[in-house]
Amino acid sequence: MATDTSTGDIESFGTVSRTVGTIFRYIMLAATLFGLVVLGVLLVYVANDAIQPLTADPGWHLTFLLTLVLPTIGVGAYLYRRDTDALSYGSLTVGMLVVTLMFGGGAAMIFVDILPPLVWLAYVVALAPPFAVVLALQRRAHRIPFLTRAALTTAAFYLSLFGLPGPIGTAVGGSQILPGVPEMVQVAPFIPLDWMSMAGTLGLGVAAVIGWYAAGIRDRRTGLLAGGAAFVGIVVAALAGPFVGLDPLPAVVLASVSVVPTVAYAVSTAVDRPRYRIGLLVPLAVIGGALVGELAVGALGFAGPQSWVDWQFLTSAHSRTAENAGLYPAIGGSILLMVTVALLSFPLGVGAAVYLEEYAPDNRFTRVIDVNISNLAGVPSVVYGLLGLGVFVTYLGQPTGTVLIGGATLALLILPIVIISSREAIRSVPSEMRQASYGMGATKWQTVRNVVLPRAFPGILTGTILALGRAIGETAPLIMIGAPSVLFSLPTELTSKVSAMPLQVFAWSSLFASEDFYTKAVPAGVVVLVSVLLAMNSVAIVLRNRYQSEQ
Template sequence: MATENDPRTISGFGQVSRTTGTIFRYLLMAATMFGIVTLAVLLVYVANDALQPFTADPAWHLTFFVTLVVPTVLAGGYLYQRNKSALSFGGMVIGMLVVSLMFASGLALVLIDIIPPLVAFSFVVAFVLPALVVVGLTKYDRQIPFGARVGLTGALFYLSLFGFPGFIGSTLGLPSIIPSVADLVQSLPVVPTPWVMVSLMLGGTAAVVIGQYFGDIRGDKTGLAVGVATFVLTAVGALVGSMTGFGAVAMATITSVSLLPTAAYAGGNALTNEEDRTGLVFVAVVLGGTLLGAFVVNTLGFAGPQSWVDWQFLTSAHSGSAENAGLYPAIGGSILLMCTVAAMSFPVGVGAAVYLEEYAPNNKFTRFIDVNISNLAGVPSVVYGLLGLGVFVNYLGQPTGTVLIGGATLSLLILPIVIISSREAIRSVPNDLRQASYGMGATRWQTVRNVVLPESFPGILTGTILALGRAIGETAPLIMIGAPNVLFNLPTELSSKVSAMPLQVYAWSSLFASEDFYTKAVPAGVVVLLAVLLAMNSVAIVLRNKYERES
């Protein structure tokens, strides 16, 4: 065996020495730490300009140090020594609450200012009705041929969502003959109030998911009771929001998307893992300390930090002065762009990955495609912007800078990444599972649908979320397709002009370059954008870790 003082030469490896390996290891660690520390310093520098933590009264810092920092450190240190799993569970609950609040706020923005609740409700109804019919048809799937079943499913969804002849007919100039279910719902003389529709949509969805979750833990009766309670609590949240001035739609969205799912996760995990229940104490310490600190500083009048990331910044449009500038239209634009990108890139990317891994023969043509997909993943984003400009704007004659064109261009950007990550996830499914499925008489399609896709879906979803995280931070493609740098109104449809958070920050640092914008609006915009990116990446990391543990 090689030692530090006795290096030896082994055929094929050269001289083997532990000293060399130890030096190499510490060099790698030093390089990693240098990168992490440098990035941390840059982030702290930007966050300091945006949040201005040292502008608060010393009493404000002292209050939160006593009510939040000290109890959190003590509780966290105790759990770290006694039960690390409980500490991880408590941290997961707090992280889930914070991240879900961000996503719930974005959804509330969409339902309040972009898509009217009636329109959203009509399309949900138009989607649910054919889905129920398709679920009913699955009972007779052996009697109905596969091709007929696929055609019937597609026809039902198309008629329900678009009518006949639908958008294909409108493109050809044909009049509408059969209205869609969505149009019929929107034309009803009497419709529910907005908060009722939001409660039905989001509260109903949360009730089904949470009820199923508790049904798997404690039985169907418990699941049904919890589901009903979830729906009722969503409606109660909407009523509380309307009475307090917070907004019924906003409160119903936050309750059903953030508060109730977080509580359900905490309660369900506490029921199934008794040793982790002490993690709820850590959650209570953090949340209780935060609320207590806020109550004390508000009661005693201690001034907090003069942060540029405040409610005014998040809910205002651009202004000529940095003090009044806001990011609201850009936030709404980024949300619409990401929804469009996900709708375009996810089915195409996953479909391409399934074909290349499960159906495509191993020949020169497929190998040529593999090489080009890998190369396209490394192409600079500005090239995709030029591609979008040339294809969608110049060749197809579409207007510049719209939600649809921006989403299509960003979809081209991340499509190779989605394909590669999806292929890796599909490739990671053990081949023994496929052979077992074939051995039971299943066809290739049945194997892909019932074995391969369920096993690989967590990896596919993780890769897609990370790809969307790249798309939301891109500026060059949007500049190339003519997206406006500054937008004062939220986009309301796919043909509306759209801006985005990175594009707005770019405008503040270039077109409106001044000392105020550099030190106020730009750092605040960067902090908001980084918070969104971290939230998206955290979802991907949690999904990856969860399914790695289960596998």
């Protein structure tokens, strides 16, 4: 490539000017800052209407300034100058506790009002024998043909869940000989308490994961001690819950989903990386400062903000008055919709991505598929609502506005996004790793299962979480399939009517439009919805950063 140093001309590039490049860079920086400032002002305006911080007593602000804000800033500044990695560790511990508490609250809502713990226990017990069969067959995979293993696995799940002859035998006129394990568990003469069922299933599973992780970084004895300590902590949370205003069941769920995993992460990192221990000053300053501030304002009698985002708002149903309106049924509906969307879109999206990247030939047909997937990712959401209405409701004759139909419609909406993000994650796996696997004599499927998917899984999970973040904020598809804007109770089945947080906020701003709803219920609903979105996106950001740091 020829260059004329006297004029600054480079063949094929034209005139090179650092001034133009500098101006372009600052224009882009200004545009980015302008967008961030406008968005920040909008969020602050909405949050001010919802939380109303200026309604608190001046003494309340001064107390938390002295006990929480200033100590946290001081600790952060000290760690920033001393060790930024320790600061990141402490900040991640606080963020993990906050985010997992939100998810733990959603899980507690499911087990308290939607899915009875006994039913959960019955299906966990029913799935344990088939999984044991799968593990046993996997260990002898080289001796047993694939079709035999598939048949034995299917039979194990079918017999355990449905009994003999099960729904297939009943459909052809046979009588039930042996009930399924879930039915036998639910009619057992001795039924454990709800919190015991959760501690023996969810709590024990979390403790097992913690023990397995500790054994991986230390030894088996450490893993057993860590798992045992985690399980004891969950049981203690159930016994101590009533003393802090929590029933044993939600206390077990919150401890299993949030408190115990966060403590396990903090302790394991502090033990494995002693240099990071000083980062524990951050959660100490934040949590300790918040507790001390709360005790101080209570003792001094300072009134806090008259926030509309309070316990009553989060645990109440809709009302015709903004002061009594709540978001509880809509929160539960959004949770059920997201669970349904994840179960439908994740296996289909990842399966399609694996086929297109690893198995599909490069021909005209696959190129047409690629173009259509990219185009479908940009289709407006209302079109997917019309598709769900036409396919699921009109053609298949399903009832409108149910959890299953809403979840299936939203799954169609994010499916192209899941496929594209999964393909990018799979494509990022170096080809040298595939060639090394083939060189060791592995088959195509063994390479995909043992090399490609484990390496690409963080990226796949990140893309899926971001796609779910888009789905949870959609309103148009749910309106098109006839989902009700207002519900007064939580859905309990897949065929139950369902609402969602965006629909509830839409109803408050349209059907019940008034000054009170505009200035009270609507901002509070927006703050809750944005908080959930930020929590989901924060998980995706952490996964992406950890994955990139491991490259």
